[in-house]
Amino acid sequence: MKSFSFKKTFGxxxxxxxxxxxxxxxxxxxxxxxxxxxEPIAHQIGVEKILGEITLTLFAIVLLVLFLFFLGLLMxxxxxxxxxxxxxxxxxxxxxxxxxxxxxxxEKLDMESEEKLWLPVLVFIDDSFVPAFVIEExxxxxxxxxxxxxxxxxxxxxxxKKEGLQLIPITLKELNSxxxxxxxxxxxxxxxxxxxx
Numbered sequence: 001m002k003s004f005s006f007k008k009t010f011g012x013x014x015x016x017x018x019x020x021x022x023x024x025x026x027x028x029x030x031x032x033x034x035x036x037x038x039e040p041i042a043h044q045i046g047v048e049k050i051l052g053e054i055t056l057t058l059f060a061i062v063l064l065v066l067f068l069f070f071l072g073l074l075m076x077x078x079x080x081x082x083x084x085x086x087x088x089x090x091x092x093x094x095x096x097x098x099x100x101x102x103x104x105x106x107e108k109l110d111m112e113s114e115e116k117l118w119l120p121v122l123v124f125i126d127d128s129f130v131p132a133f134v135i136e137e138x139x140x141x142x143x144x145x146x147x148x149x150x151x152x153x154x155x156x157x158x159x160x161k162k163e164g165l166q167l168i169p170i171t172l173k174e175l176n177s178x179x180x181x182x183x184x185x186x187x188x189x190x191x192x193x194x195x196x197x
Contacts, residue, residue: 031057031064032060034060034061035056037060038056039056042055042056042059118134119133119134119169120133120169120170120171121133121167121168121169122167122168122189122190123146123158124167125160130146131149131170131175131179132145132158133145137162139162140163141159142159142161142167143157143158143159144157144159144160145158149179149182149183150179150181150182168189168190168193
């Protein structure tokens with residue numbers, strides 16, 4: 001087992017905390033903006049004090065949720081989706097840990113898009129199964145990022161031919177849980193996969 005390093009632990013905390021705090025900060029700023037937009041409308045209708053002091057805040061949050069839903073609908077338009085993908089790729093280059101947060105959120109909300117998200121797998125390399133993420137693949141090649149145990153931090157980039165390569169798809173939750181247990185649980189997943197072949 002590796003020794004505890006305050007510096008590495010603090011650094012990982014910063015890498016996780018910055019995107020979360022940035023998201024919260026942006027949400028609060030946007031909510032304040034929406035509150036200012038809602039205030040005159042609520043005043044004209046006469047409902048600015050129905051629920052007391054928090055009425056404007058609730059209206060602003062509802063308006064923000066509707067706005068985000070509208071943006072989700074716009075993402076179905078191919079041109080807007082491609083612009084969104086370009087912006088997302090730029091953000092992931094600047095803050096790589098956001099991809100893991102997005103993967104966890106997508107898994108929790110059952111919104112996985114396998115072409116955009118890294119797919120957690122067990123891959124058979126050099127006579128053993130290794131937990132990894134499929135980063136990119138085409139008809140011939142697959143790019144894999146193996147992960148360290150007991151966490152799921154990136155360890156090694158492997159690019160292999162797909163022919164003869166055995167991949168067992170798993171969930172991000174299974175990968176994180178089994179890695180925290182130093183691999184306990186992977187044998188059951190491998191047995192189920194081999195039995196189904």
